[in-house]
Amino acid sequence: MKNICKHITLSWIALVGSCCIAQTASLNGKVTDNGEPLPLASVFLKGTKIGTATDIDGLYELNNIQSGEYLLLVTSLGYRPYQTKINIGAGVNKTVNIKLQPSAQNLKETVVTGTLKPVSRLESPVPVEVYSPTFLKKNPTASVFDALQNVNGVRPQINCNVCNTGDIHINGLEGPYTLVLIDGMPIVSGLGTVYGLTGIPNSLIEQIEIVKGPASSLYGSEAVGGLINIITKNALSAPEFFADGFATGWGEYNLDVGSKLKIGRKTDLLLGVNYFNYDIPVDNNGDNFTDLTLQDRISIFQKWNFERSDNRLFSLAGRFFYEDRWGGEMQWTPEFRGGDKVYGESIYTRRWEVLGKYQLPLEEKLLLSFSYNDHSQNSVYGDTEYLADQRIGFAQLTWDKTVANHDLLFGSAVRYNFYDDNTPATTEADNIWIPSLFAQDEFSFAPKHSFLAGLRYDYDQRHGNILTPRAAYKWKISHNDIFRVNAGTGFRVVNLFTEDHAALTGSREVIVAEELKPERSINVNINYLKKIYSDNGTFIGLDASAFYTRFSNVILPDYETNPNQIIYDNLDGKSVSQGISANLDVAFPSSFKIMVGATWQDVSNTENGVTQQQILTESITATWNLSYTFRSLNLTADYTGNLYGPMRLPLLGELDPRREYSPTWSIQNIQFTYKGLNNFEVYGGIKNLLDWTPNRGNPFIIARANDPFDKEVTFDNNGNAVATPNNPYALTFDPAYVYGPNQGIRGFFGLRYTVF
Known part of the structure; x- marks a missing residue:
């Protein structure tokens, strides 16, 4: 195959x-x-x-x-x-x-994420960032996970040097605080977070909506720090046929193929297939471990749209995903899987999802949404086996009602969570039903002023009653000036072993110090949008925000008390994420476009009066995209990049010679796209122009890469590694010291073919 x-x-x-x-x-x-x-x-x-x-x-x-x-x-x-x-x-x-003439920006785009109902982005009381497929094409990637590296304030975090699984950080918050939706359905969670952003053909994406800040009052647990909603195309906007394939100099191959089909008079089918393969082990940093995880992945996506009377909505979508990935010592082959002779991390993942929306045949606007997914994972980390199954079911009924100056939304939801694995921490499978009620009212109390209030009630049999209120104020100063203030609360129910790869790898023992309480957060976000149109046709857009989030009952992994353990406990103190963020868009009549974003953030934990920067959290980040079209040549050049400031890294002890803080580092790319052929686009360029990798300035990245099973490590009576002549730094094997990709400079070339 x-x-x-x-x-x-x-x-x-x-x-x-x-x-x-x-x-x-x-x-x-x-x-x-x-x-x-x-x-x-x-x-x-x-x-x-x-x-x-x-x-x-x-x-x-x-x-x-x-x-x-x-x-x-x-x-x-x-x-x-x-x-x-x-x-x-x-x-x-x-x-x-x-x-066509530009409107008052792409603020006129329709968004649904902020309020659970389609509204103009200009009118939404909640700031929502929108990214189109055109944005994704400026730095083509094999997954949405990788594409988000050029979104300001959003960072794909690789959590392991060996298997390269990861999660998404928003404003410095760890991946479990980010909820990932597909077409508004929370079907991506915990065990499947990274896979929910993989295998969706970019050509089938209508737009990506990002909300920074708690959204638990509408979406429940996990929407504590923010959410990402991937909205797929409907049959009207999808091409009749498309194919997009590219290859890189490292031997990566990616192919997207899709089509729109008419099934009878009232049914349209949208079909997409994504295939990705990389099977050439590379070890440029010389540690005898693969720099990039080898992967063989296929994903099949279908979306059915049914025509109904009075334009009522009925759609049904499904996706199947399978992946075989491995990383480890260069000598590893499948016969070493699960053994202690050659170290490798091998993950077989099978996942399927179904989701749908059905508008009830009533005069009132009642919408039934539902989803279900089944995720099965068969993994080995060296000689440690990790077998896990997760199933999530979700159903929600919303009533959208307008009365005078009140735009009302009422809803009821129920979520089913099943999780089981073979770790000692999971003595019996989680089998939880979480019913919910929520309501919100957006009240226009003056021509340019509106106020939104919302409240959600959840009942979790493990934690009892949970209330999450929120409020938002919008002042539409003019058609090109908008001021927003949002405040809200969030909560998160935690399953550690679906979220922390470090708990499953290396030689550290996992310690759960006490019965963990749900995490809670309070957030305030101030946002200002400004649009300027000059007489010569130049457009300038500014989107600036200041944010503050305070967490209680935060569950943090303690890597430092004992280098051989990961200790989980509710923080006896506070955790704060605060900062400012700004995006600047400039479009000149000459077709030269500039998109620049920057975020300064301070993410810290305070316990027993001591405040520390959170591990693996950058203090500054910046992204940019410079684009220019040579019209006479039908050629577009895109220069994209990001920059990340220092972050504190997880060391294994006082003798560990690796840097405690990362340097400021940057990934930069350039691409040229030729559109001079009917229905075709030819594109190519270079990724990671600076050839940056995290081993610069470090003696090594993976601790004890020469002894991944710790066979030559000497331990004292307390289980701590002892410095010896062949282990002078008193280390054990650990691949969790990772803050950037190990993949260096590479070229890429691709072709797109589209028929509308």
């Missing part, structure tokens, strides 16, 4: 051919923005079912139009809607070219 898929990927990149059957049309034309073709603009005739989307060259065709007078409507995210009356004569082939 692996070789067949790899050859398909290589064949796609080397030789792409397609035969397109031209179709005659009664109405055609081109949609542009300042002379540039505008793809994926919606073009339709009002009052009919005749419509389409523009292709990659901005072209559209409408077929089989009866003679008469029509209203032609053209819309696109970030642009003012265009409409004009046209007369179509029988047998006439009419051409209408359209120029």
Whole structure:
């Protein structure tokens, strides 16, 4: 299977051919923005079912139009809607070219994450950041997990030097504080967090919405620090067919293929397949361990849209995911799996998901949402076996009601959590039902002022009643100036062994000091948006925020009290995340665009009067994207990058010679995209231009890489490693000292083919 898929990927990149059957049309034309073709603009005739989307060259065709007078409507995210009356004569082939004007920014985009209902981003009382597939293409990656490295205040954190699993940090908070949604459904959690952001074809993503700050009042546990909502395309906006394949100089191969199919008169099917393969062990840092985990992954995604009367919603989606990944000593092969002769970390993951939305056939707006996922993981970390199963079911009914100046939302949800593994800490499987009730009211008490209040009630049989209120105030100073204040609370129920890879690797013993209480948080966020349009057509956008979050009952892994243990306990004190963040967007008429973001943050834990920076949390971060299109050449250049400030790292003791703090480091990339061929894009470039890897300035990254089973380590009566001639630093094997990717500079080349 692996070789067949790899050859398909290589064949796609080397030789792409397609035969397109031209179709005659009664109405055609081109949609542009300042002379540039505008793809994926919606073009339709009002009052009919005749419509389409523009292709990659901005072209559209409408077929089989009866003679008469029509209203032609053209819309696109970030642009003012265009409409004009046209007369179509029988047998006439009419051409209408359209120029769209930018709207009051991409603030006009529709977002759903902040309030659980579709609203204009401009009108949302909750700040929501929106990222489109165009943003993802500026630095093409094999997964959404990797793509988020260029989002300000968001950092993909690799948690292990060997198996390279990871999570997403928002404003410095660890991955378990981030809730990942797909189409608004919380089906990604705990054991499956990293896999929920892997294997979704980027071409099937409509947009990614990010909320920074607690959202537990709407989404429950885990939405303590923020959430990421991946919204997939519907049949109207999806291309008829697409294929996107790329390869890198390290031997990575990625292929996305998808299509839109019409099943009968009232059903549309969206199908996508993602395949990724990397199977060439590389050890550039010379520690006899793989620098990059080898992976063989396939993901199949389907989304069904059913046409109903009165435009009521009914959609059903499903995804199957399978991955075989391993990392370890260069001599490792599958026959060493689970043994103590050659160290390797091997993970087999099988996961399937189903989710749907159904609007009830009533006059009131009642929406039933549901999801279910099954995640099975068969892993070995050296000679330690970790077998785990997790199942999450979710159902939610919401009632959206407007009364006078009140925009109301009422809802009831129930969540089913099942988790079991073979670790001593899990003496019996978790089998929990969590029912919930929530309500929110957005009240417009003045033309430019609105206030939102919300309250959620959850009952967890382990922890009893949990209330999470929130409030938001929005002042729309003008069409281009918005001021928001948000305050809320969050809670998180913890299962350690689905979330902390360090608890499963190395030689450390896991100690749970007491019965753990749920974590609670209180957050305040102030946000200001400013849009400036100059007379010469230059656009400037500023989005600035200040945030403060205080946690109680924080559960922290203590790596330092005993270097051979990881001790989990509720913090007897406080944990604070505070900082400021700003994004600046500038677009010049010349097609030169600048996106720059920066965040300063202070994430600390205070216990017994002592305050320390949280481990693996950067103090500053910056991201940028500089883009310029050479119109005469149909060529676009994108220069992207990020920068991370010092973070405290987990050392194994006072003799550990590795740096206690990381340096300031940066990953930078450049890409060139050629669009001079019909339906094709050719792209290529270089990733990690500076060839930066975390072994710079360190004697080693993985502790005791030469003795991963600690066979030559001497311990004292308390179980602590003792300094000896062959272990002068008194270390044990530990791969958790990781803060950046080990993958150095590499080139990449790819092809995209799209038919709308």
